[in-house]
Amino acid sequence: MKIGLIGLGKMGFNLMQNLVRHNHQVAAYDVNPELVQQSAEHGAEGASSLEDMVAKLPAPRIVWMMVPAGAIVESVIESITPLLQAGDILIDGGNSHYKESITRAEKLAAQGIHYFDAGTSGGMEGAHNGGCFMIGGNPDVFPIIEPLFKDMAVENGYLYAGPNGSGHFLKMVHNGIEYGMMQSIAEGFEVLEKSSFNYNFEDVARVWSNGSVIRSWLMELTQNAFSKDPKLEGIKGVMKSSGEGKWTVETALDLQASAPVIAMSLFMRYRSMENDTFHGKVVAALRNEFGGHAVEKSE
């Protein structure tokens, strides 16, 4: 098949190579012309503009967006919509909020454009070698794009999940689970690190990756990380987050679902962004007030 691909960053570039390897033709565009050039060197057909990219596609056109969620997705859709026709298919492969995907799908449907929200998991490696896709959209149109997912995914690695929004909702919750799993693994290693046993963390992650109940890709990645830096001395424990974990907690709140572990995983990330906290100051001040307990002076 022939597909337009917008966004050649970490994920998009790997997806492009994945598609090319499966003998799909990819008209590739990015705001950065260097990435377009590099994609051409890896078997894609470089496009100099959105117009150029669209012009290279046969109708009905299939366009995959792999750009940052939020304002960028919004802007790309605004730019490309006038270039598309009824019957064309636009796929958002990024981490958009599912509610925005529902709104966008409705808007585009009014113009006859089929919108799909396709949550993508598996990291850069998955994008390159075979990932996991959760897709929401029109079930009657899905068969047209299904071959792409069949090729890009590992076996059993894609799911038509339901109507628009269901794909990004699933990806959002996937990331919430991911936050919890990562924090679980990380707390375990913190307990090991503080223990009096002198564990080799790479060995531990390896044995836990083989045959244990907690074997998982994340544990294998933990092994990788320790193989490069046995005690992670080179990095800081600053845990950034890109939104999906927060959305999962907000959604849990809206649904009155108890999600304490996902929520705590997120709060520990926020905590890690600060060197000191105001809540800590309040508690320290209170201990001093009632018990005369010493406080540490700030420098």
Place this chain on the structure above:
Amino acid sequence: MKIGLIGLGKMGFNLMQNLVRHNHQVAAYDVNPELVQQSAEHGAEGASSLEDMVAKLPAPRIVWMMVPAGAIVESVIESITPLLQAGDILIDGGNSHYKESITRAEKLAAQGIHYFDAGTSGGMEGAHNGGCFMIGGNPDVFPIIEPLFKDMAVENGYLYAGPNGSGHFLKMVHNGIEYGMMQSIAEGFEVLEKSSFNYNFEDVARVWSNGSVIRSWLMELTQNAFSKDPKLEGIKGVMKSSGEGKWTVETALDLQASAPVIAMSLFMRYRSMENDTFHGKVVAALRNEFGGHAVEKSE
């Protein structure tokens, strides 16, 4: 009444003044002779040694220990037991673990010595002006010492709680609640501090101390703290802990009671003791492994 007092630190010295103000005679001892000297200047009868202190007391003797829990309490009991006689009363007013209090009471009971575990709350101010006491021990003996509690406590501020251990258990749980309340207040102010409103925190603590549902002594102390340092810029948010919160969580685990809030309050204290965390490093490394997300290098 006449009472021996061992330990003239922040709490003990204030209790001594409280007792003296209520016309009790206090034979006061501390390993630090300066504190003994100062107590004499505040109306107590200074004792140069445990022996000296015991010698000053009429039988049956009443001795109050106000020393750090753990090894010090243990050592004081070992030293004083040979000096006491059957019928004497020994009171542990500190924050001993209730299980240790039960064990000690049993041992001393074998020698005819009556042991009471008296949890003390109210901070230094309470110790000085009228505090809160939760007492466990022999109900038949309690009336002998009740007048002391009646004098040292505010109205309705003492409770004979039950058999040995029940006093320190109650104090332990009290401190667990205290951890949760303090963290609750502190989180609230952290949200205010991060908000775009430019609140005067002292004013906020004052209005919340008057007429609100959350009015409490801790809120009044929050007001005090902000009155001295409006944004707590002078102190660090390092939240130390002295054990009772941990014991409450351990006890909740043993009783299979869900105590998520007290537990989280404690974990946030532990978190505040560290500049960086190993669990944070693991999560940061994992994000880098699967998604190529940048990590912050340690210096």
Place this chain on the structure above:
Amino acid sequence: MKIGLIGLGKMGFNLMQNLVRHNHQVAAYDVNPELVQQSAEHGAEGASSLEDMVAKLPAPRIVWMMVPAGAIVESVIESITPLLQAGDILIDGGNSHYKESITRAEKLAAQGIHYFDAGTSGGMEGAHNGGCFMIGGNPDVFPIIEPLFKDMAVENGYLYAGPNGSGHFLKMVHNGIEYGMMQSIAEGFEVLEKSSFNYNFEDVARVWSNGSVIRSWLMELTQNAFSKDPKLEGIKGVMKSSGEGKWTVETALDLQASAPVIAMSLFMRYRSMENDTFHGKVVAALRNEFGGHAVEKSE
């Protein structure tokens, strides 16, 4: 002063009595004519409609809304706005979301109407005898209504907090703290209840209300509750919530503030609304899958 009061429910009726007791004239309206009738019996001037109420007020009019947040507030504002004039003052004393209060204030300002968001705390008792008020709005207009707050509040129990939204924001965070404090107290009593000591909970709440570090109005209310039902056998542990706790957590998420204790307090409330949970089923099923651990069959 003369003030219009809309809403004569639990809070509004008590506020009305509070105002009347302080010699204010209250034109009182509620959709329920019985409540209007009763308010008239308690010294208010009953109004048969919004129009009637507004007609009873001298310009510039001062109107206090004490109705449920959300759709009802919205609808009351829609109905009353055409009846008001530039220079009139409209106060929302309920628990509206601060963002809605900001929006409403802006809309009404365009018509010259001064809007104030006045968070009200202290429960029904506070509304009746003296409560706590956190007020956001125009600082130049506030002095006009300040005498009302001075009378309705306990001493130091009202605060002009800043621009519109700051009052309801403060009330929201107040309620978040309240959730945490209540859960802290409740967890403590759960530990007591599961312990082997046979505590009298009313006595415990009383002693903790007098002289302890955790003395607070909530602890006094705990004492009241146990005085009526010593082991709370008559009620279920279903912990409902009315939104402000959720908003506090959502705001903390937006501000990247760690608020684990407030969040856990909320999640435990959600958990209490369910007899069984889907997450519990998943964990139980997993334990069965890997370890053959028995599951409990549903009936």
Place this chain on the structure above:
Amino acid sequence: MKIGLIGLGKMGFNLMQNLVRHNHQVAAYDVNPELVQQSAEHGAEGASSLEDMVAKLPAPRIVWMMVPAGAIVESVIESITPLLQAGDILIDGGNSHYKESITRAEKLAAQGIHYFDAGTSGGMEGAHNGGCFMIGGNPDVFPIIEPLFKDMAVENGYLYAGPNGSGHFLKMVHNGIEYGMMQSIAEGFEVLEKSSFNYNFEDVARVWSNGSVIRSWLMELTQNAFSKDPKLEGIKGVMKSSGEGKWTVETALDLQASAPVIAMSLFMRYRSMENDTFHGKVVAALRNEFGGHAVEKSE
């Protein structure tokens, strides 16, 4: 090799078959003679008593205990120690507390018996087909038993972890991580279940098991569980626990390590054991006290 095996329950019986399949001779004993009989039918040499089992083993003897942690392990050790000689090897393959394993190893070392604590993971399937083993004990003696682990484990599925205690410590933390991972997965499905999308949970678990960041054995087991009961309608969400998660939290508390997610996973398990909670009653009573909010009456 020839090995004695004590305990032919779910795990022990599978391990026996694993060993037999790898051409080891297993002298198998259980207090239940039926299990001994069955093990004989599966290629083991049935033993009628501990004495009989020990008599069947050549010196130095290797004995594997696969019995419930705590009193049973203690009692088996007491019974078998007099039957063993210096140079013999005793392995505890169960979930004993690491501190008990250290104590036992020291006691047995005094008699020349080599004790190993071997944490075993992988569930029944792992025990049967290849599991994961974390072993603590004397490094000079370990090579004698290493061939057994090499055969029983999947590739890279065993680790000599360090001195006595380090094996069971590692298994304990492994289980703590397991609690967190399971709760994370479960919370994710709870959010899905409460959402308006009508997901097929088996499909979701399948797609997440293939190519996603959260692919893991636990996710595959989740798929299995949903394949049998698509909405888990047949089971209750009662989440039992067998101790290692609690030990992990206790150890985290001792080490002052923040482990909020593992702790919350455990507390949610405890919560699930109760139909109603005392803390819920306290909060409900308090809401009624200050706000007049209705409570639900217990039946």
